[in-house]
Amino acid sequence: MALKIWLNGSLVDEADAKVSVFDHGLLYGDGVFEGIRVYNGRVFELDAHLRRLYESARAIRLPMAMNRQELADAVRTTVKANAITDGYIRLLVTRGIGTLGLNPFVCKESCLIIIASRIQLYPEELYEKGMKVISATTVRNHPLAVPPQVKSLNYLNNILAKIEALDSDVPEAIMYNHEGYVAEATGDNVFMVRTGIVYTPPVEAGSLDGITRAVVMRLAIQEGLKVVEKNLTRCDLYICEELFLTGTAAEVIGVVEIDGRVIGAGTPGPITRLLREKFDNYARQEEK
Numbered sequence: 001m002a003l004k005i006w007l008n009g010s011l012v013d014e015a016d017a018k019v020s021v022f023d024h025g026l027l028y029g030d031g032v033f034e035g036i037r038v039y040n041g042r043v044f045e046l047d048a049h050l051r052r053l054y055e056s057a058r059a060i061r062l063p064m065a066m067n068r069q070e071l072a073d074a075v076r077t078t079v080k081a082n083a084i085t086d087g088y089i090r091l092l093v094t095r096g097i098g099t100l101g102l103n104p105f106v107c108k109e110s111c112l113i114i115i116a117s118r119i120q121l122y123p124e125e126l127y128e129k130g131m132k133v134i135s136a137t138t139v140r141n142h143p144l145a146v147p148p149q150v151k152s153l154n155y156l157n158n159i160l161a162k163i164e165a166l167d168s169d170v171p172e173a174i175m176y177n178h179e180g181y182v183a184e185a186t187g188d189n190v191f192m193v194r195t196g197i198v199y200t201p202p203v204e205a206g207s208l209d210g211i212t213r214a215v216v217m218r219l220a221i222q223e224g225l226k227v228v229e230k231n232l233t234r235c236d237l238y239i240c241e242e243l244f245l246t247g248t249a250a251e252v253i254g255v256v257e258i259d260g261r262v263i264g265a266g267t268p269g270p271i272t273r274l275l276r277e278k279f280d281n282y283a284r285q286e287e288k
């Protein structure tokens with residue numbers, strides 16, 4: 001079924017949802033975005049996603065045409081128009097139409113797009129068996145270059161690492177920052193377990209302030225687990241008991257091998273399983 005796309009203030013048919021070749025989102029990756037889940041007809045953590053979107057926009061001096069409440073309404077309208085009860089929303093704001101020069105300020109109006117669609121999931125088997133990853137040689141963007149906290153349309157840094165993963169026949173790669181500490185995966189945050197303690201790198205290590213990350217940290221604390229934000233090295237990942245990734249699309253997924261080294265018993269460990277189950281229940285619960 002053809003989708004209805006929100007484009008600059010109204011819903012249009014998918015076939016009519018077009019942007020200009022002079023849009024700086026296309027020409028320069030100049031813009032910001034969010035990926036958001038819909039579970040049981042509810043938009044998951046919408047406030048947190050919108051906060052991050054507005055912060056990303058502010059960081060790159062991208063004016064938003066709507067306030068947060070209006071945007072929340074537009075998201076829900078788009079979800080409804082496409083009868084999505086379980087799916088994925090891609091919300092993007094580009095700098096808009098400009099010239100062939102870099103200058104963002106010649107772009108008079110930003111362009112806002114909301115796509116509400118189904119989601120392509122990793123196969124269930126991958127969650128049961130756990131995934132393999134590699135360490136990328138591509139270093140995560142320096143915080144004074146393209147700040148990793150900004151969810152910008154420019155994902156080349158992550159794409160280069162993803163290519164390394166795919167060249168090695170694994171779905172994901174761990175990215176390290178310019179100091180050699182773990183930053184994140186190409187589209188997910190990283191957690192590890194050692195002596196029963198759950199560790200994740202601080203956002204300053206070069207990761208996105210993941211919404212799933214925050215929910216999982218909260219759920220882990222509720223389960224009585226100790227959660228520590230700390231710089232992690234590649235060696236820490238090699239010797240940990242459990243390793244898992246979190247993200248809107250992947251949710252919580254265990255990692256069982258990194259750079260050919262087996263983690264723990266070679267299957268997703270007990271804490272990974274527990275947090276996956278708790279996340280699943282929390283996200284899909286009927287009433288909050």
Ligand code: PMP
Binds near residue numbers: 158185249
């Ligand atoms: N890091 C990167 C680079 C990402 O693209 C994403 C997901 N979009 C994440 C982490 C996970 O963030 P979230 O849980 O908010 O989806």
